[in-house]
Amino acid sequence: xxxxxxxxxxxxxxxxxxxxxxxxxxxxxxxxxxxxxxxxxxxxxxxxxxxxxxxxxxxxxxxxxxxxxxxxxxxxxxxxxxxxxxxxxxxxxxxxxxxxxxxxxxxxxxxxxxxxxxxxxxxxxxxxxxxxxxxxxxxxxxxxxxxxxxxxxxxxxxxxxxxxxxxxxxxxxxxxxxxxxxxxxxxxxxxxxxxxxxxxxxxxxxxxxxxxxxxxxxxxxxxxxxxxxxxxxxxxxxxxxxxxxxxxxxxxxxxxxxxxxxxxxxxxxxxxxxxxxxxxxxxxxxxxxxxxxxxxxxxxxxxxxxxxxxxxxxxxxxxxxxxxxxxxxxxxxxxxxxxxxxxxxxxxxxxxxxxxxxx
Numbered sequence: 001x002x003x004x005x006x007x008x009x010x011x012x013x014x015x016x017x018x019x020x021x022x023x024x025x026x027x028x029x030x031x032x033x034x035x036x037x038x039x040x041x042x043x044x045x046x047x048x049x050x051x052x053x054x055x056x057x058x059x060x061x062x063x064x065x066x067x068x069x070x071x072x073x074x075x076x077x078x079x080x081x082x083x084x085x086x087x088x089x090x091x092x093x094x095x096x097x098x099x100x101x102x103x104x105x106x107x108x109x110x111x112x113x114x115x116x117x118x119x120x121x122x123x124x125x126x127x128x129x130x131x132x133x134x135x136x137x138x139x140x141x142x143x144x145x146x147x148x149x150x151x152x153x154x155x156x157x158x159x160x161x162x163x164x165x166x167x168x169x170x171x172x173x174x175x176x177x178x179x180x181x182x183x184x185x186x187x188x189x190x191x192x193x194x195x196x197x198x199x200x201x202x203x204x205x206x207x208x209x210x211x212x213x214x215x216x217x218x219x220x221x222x223x224x225x226x227x228x229x230x231x232x233x234x235x236x237x238x239x240x241x242x243x244x245x246x247x248x249x250x251x252x253x254x255x256x257x258x259x260x261x262x263x264x265x266x267x268x269x270x271x272x273x274x275x276x277x278x279x280x281x282x283x284x285x286x287x288x289x290x291x292x293x294x295x296x297x298x299x300x301x302x303x304x305x306x307x308x309x310x311x312x313x314x315x316x317x318x319x320x321x322x323x324x325x326x327x328x329x330x331x332x333x334x335x336x337x338x339x340x341x342x343x344x345x346x347x348x349x350x351x352x353x354x355x356x357x358x359x
Contacts, residue, residue: 005097009088011110019055022109029082041066047129050192057110061125064115124150126173132230136201139211140180145253157274165274181205198237208247209238297338311337
């Protein structure tokens with residue numbers, strides 16, 4: 001997404017009329033291509049605001065089943081046959097960028113084929129549509145301690161700054177929108193202009209203009225959003241509309257949990273179970289950690305890490321085994337394992353023992 005992956009091989013902007021023709025042609029040739037592989041795959045174009053005059057790329061969502069069954073190179077080769085010429089392409093994570101030939105020799109329109117699992121497809125399609133609207137909505141979710149992304153609405157579970165779990169709240173896009181205070185019915189009708197998108201965001205019940213200025217974002221977000229024309233346009237729109245209402249937010253995001261659980265009652269049990277898993281993990285770490293193992297064995301640094309890896313490999317279900325041992329039994333077994341570890345080293349198996357960070 002963004003139109004830059006193929007800039008070095010002639011990718012160019014083109015008019016809306018040309019882009020629409022290119023998209024229609026691609027869909028027909030895509031269908032012929034996957035028919036050759038005898039698989040059924042869902043694709044859908046990601047919508048831009050309707051008055052957009054030109055395009056630097058086309059974004060199309062595709063069921064990730066495609067590339068689980070067909071290697072990208074093989075897919076592009078077959079697609080090239082249907083275009084009658086080799087197509088330039090590059091794969092970056094879930095995005096396969098393909099240069100669709102334009103009439104002008106040596107020029108192409110970049111099409112980004114974005115893979116997403118079938119269970120996330122509908123949510124992803126809505127999230128990516130309408131030119132960064134999903135990112136703008138996500139700022140409200142973040143302020144409530146939630147994550148609104150292409151794969152759903154989530155509750156991140158943190159222990160201080162450590163993210164130890166994420167709980168899926170919903171993959172129903174309309175449900176997520178309504179909970180976050182936005183008009184789900186208005187969303188379904190789409191947007192003609194960027195101004196329509198900006199007004200939609202500002203009409204949200206939880207909207208707060210202070211969520212968006214770059215100085216209020218972390219470094220990663222500032223660098224990313226500074227490159228997004230729609231996001232930067234929204235900041236200019238906010239400056240031109242200084243009287244928009246503001247919200248008061250709780251610094252402690254757990255204050256929103258009762259409201260979240262009231263809207264999604266089944267989440268409360270998952271939340272309790274996640275906290276219990278964290279508590280159990282902490283209890284285990286208190287009984288088995290690098291400091292204790294070092295005390296029992298005298299090992300330090302890399303050798304300590306290598307031994308811990310060796311010790312864990314001696315037990316198929318290490319966590320379950322750890323639960324069954326008393327503190328004294330654990331110490332005795334670790335010291336016995338330490339002796340076996342040194343025998344392995346002396347027998348020349350050092351290269352087979354890889355290190356991992358000490359717990």
